[in-house]
Amino acid sequence: MSEPADTRATMRRHDREIIALALPAFGALVAEPLFVMVDSAVVGHLGTPQLAGLGVAAALLQTGVNIFVFLAYATTAAVARRVGAGDLPAAIRQGMDGIWLALLLGLAVVVVVLPVAPALVDVFGASGTAAPHAVTYLRISALGIPAMLVVLAATGVLRGLQDTRTPLYVAVGGFSANAALNVLLVYGFGWGIAGSAWGTVLAQWAMAAVYLFVVVRGARRHGASLRPDAAGIRACAQAGAPLLIRTLSLRAVLMIATAVAARLGDADIAAHQIALTLWSLLAFALDAIAIAGQAIIGRYLGAGDEAGARAACRRMVQWGVASGVVLGLLVVAARPFFMPLFTSDGAVIDELTPALLVVALTQPIAGVVFVLDGVLMGAGDGPYLAGAMLVTLAVFAPVALLVPVLGGGLTALWWSVAGVMMGVRLVTLWLRARSGRWVVTGAVRA
16 A cells, blocks of 8 residues: 555655755764864874874864764754744854853863863873873864864754755865865974964864854844853753763763773774774764754754654654665675775784674664654753663673673674664663653743
């Protein structure tokens, strides 16, 4: 029996919305890690100590910025609700509160990082030759953290306004500027690793300036105030706090997995790093659908359209499953070709091969998890997401820590990551989605 024509039309409409938002979002997500890749390529030719120092500093900086990703997520949901309610001035005003919060948090991080940079580098165990380069890069690059947090918040504003194309253009422009500035300052001016850091900082502030120009122009067009509002900033912080807990819990999961892999042996930790790199790349593709979900669900709920929100959720779950199947098949098919790009060590390849099969098999699960994560974020269901991630961490940690105790290897570890961890997330998110408690309509989630 064929589907009713109105059902097919609704599905096609959701498909068009998902594609229109997800494809540019994917491009922007992929462009972001290219910053570090460019820095690594340029600094790598200066010498091994410089590259090692960059590795330590970049890890610290990425952690420092990524824990504030809630600035994008919470802002997207809040702005999208206002858009759905038809109140663009309030939507932009909400976005400005998020941007002001980002700027305040960024300045606070700079104040903390500058004096303690040597201690942070020392905690990471940098060698005596690499540490000075790490400190130099960290201190200079820290000046770009406020810009990157503003970029996160402003990206959330535009996503909430159903615009993922502008973030793509800005990301590509920022990547291009970063590459050019790195080469100019490192080799043209002879500034060494400091030149790479300054090039990145300048590119980051240029990106922030473009975003601010776009948002401020929209605010003036719709008569929205640009002044900081203490109550609005507090509301943004309160909305983002649960998502911060969720992010920290997820980071703890990944850190535990890496620590366990390191205890298994050199070949295991090397293979784990490759598998984690691929897993992160696949996550970008799935996260693009989740970002579309945040914007679409927030808009439907803001418009009071419960049926539309539920229908969009169902369609995005189907997209998540299909995308996971395709990505899993790609991993299996491309495995013999990309593994040699990372390593020629037979021991590493032996450990990596079954781990990648685990990654491939669990991609459909990951697809649903990412989509439902985005749906609940779009609904402003942060407290539940925080609690669900804490439960996931509580289940995952003992399972992963038992892997070496019980004589398991890297494959067992990846079953705990891609199987147990993602499985628990699937159950907790699916139960919430089925309950319907996330469906709270209105311009503001009560």
